[in-house]
Amino acid sequence: MTSWNSPEDENALMNLVDSEREQIELELLLEGMHRMYGHDFRNYATPSLRRRIWNFIKMNNFRNISSLQEKVLHDRLTFDRLVHNISIPVTEMFRDPQLFKSFRENVVPILRTYPYIRIWHAGCSTGEEVYSMAILLYEEGLYDKTRIYATDMNSQSLKQAQSGIFGIEKMKLYTKNYIEAGGSRSFSEYYTAKYNSVIFKPFLQKNMIFAEHNLATDRSFNEFNVILCRNVMIYFNDKLRDHVHELFHESLSRFGVLILGSKESIQHTNYGSLYEPLDRVEKIYRKIN
Ligand SMILES: C[S@@+](CC[C@H](N)C(=O)[O-])C[C@H]1O[C@@H](n2cnc3c(N)ncnc32)[C@H](O)[C@@H]1O
Structure with a gap:
């Protein structure tokens, strides 16, 4: 019989809380970037955007999306670097x-x-x-x-x-x-x-x-x-x-x-x-x- 208090359930619940928190953090970051600098990433496809943001977080030793958000709102240079990272500037001559x-x-x-x-x-x-x-x-x-x-x-x-x-x-x-x-x-x-x-x-x-x-x-x-x-x-x-x-x-x-x-x-x-x-x-x- 399944108990609601099994360790598996608690883990599942914690994962859910973590992913909801991460979603809130992501939305706040995008909202902040839009209001502060006018760049609107709120309607980008989430999986790829999330991946780029987490790459940036890891490369720059931020703890989480919220700590990145604080830096981005106070430092234009970090914002510019983040945009460069999100923008995926991959191309070539006569591509395709x-x-x-x-x-x-x-x-x-x-x-x-x-x-x-x-x-x-x-x-x-x-x-x-x-x-x-x-x-x-x-x-x-x-x-x-x-x-x-x-x-x-x-x-x-x-x-x-x-x-x-x-x-x-x-x-x-x-x-x-x-x-x-x-x-x-x-x-x-x-x-x-x-x-x-x-x-x-x-x-x-x-x-x-x-x-x-x-x-x-x-x-x-x-x-x-x-x-x-x-x-x-x-x-x-x-x-x-x-x-x-x-x-x-x-x-x-x-x-x-x-x-x-x-x-x-x-x-x-x-x-x-x-x-x-x-x-x-x-x-x-x-x-x-
Ligand atoms: C993968 S590159 C494609 C370059 C080129 N068109 C090609 O196919 O080789 C994508 C480009 O789209 C730009 N981009 C992404 N979102 C944009 C937006 N909202 N407005 C203008 N450019 C955008 C990025 O900065 C990036 O340089």
């Missing part, structure tokens, strides 16, 4: 090369018909995706009439993006990606190597604008022919995802192109019926309504 190949085949012909092209990379991280797009458009003879707006909430990543300087050790992978993406030149034409880094040629930066923009809290700032947002909304819950789709829908011009990449989809959002697919695998859509 098939997507860029599909862009050449399905989107470039549409763009050729426009007198002027505006592209928004939302959640551009350290900019590798943006330089890749500039190279592709240059090769297609479209870069001169294009303006690329590249935004992220992580100011540290944006600084790196603006510098155009990347680690030389990654160039082998980037060259392979570039070729798989349909690149036909020598990739090394686009950068100059110096010690352990490469710097991309300044002409690529000519039509790029980098700016801080938070998809959870900031509004639309222009009208675009193309919006790319890859590997960003996978970290959001359904509510925030819908909010961002509303923002993208109102920011896209008539027949504008939305690119989500293979890991995301417009299905299961409130916006699926407003687009038609140009590539069902790479999740490239065209706004029809």
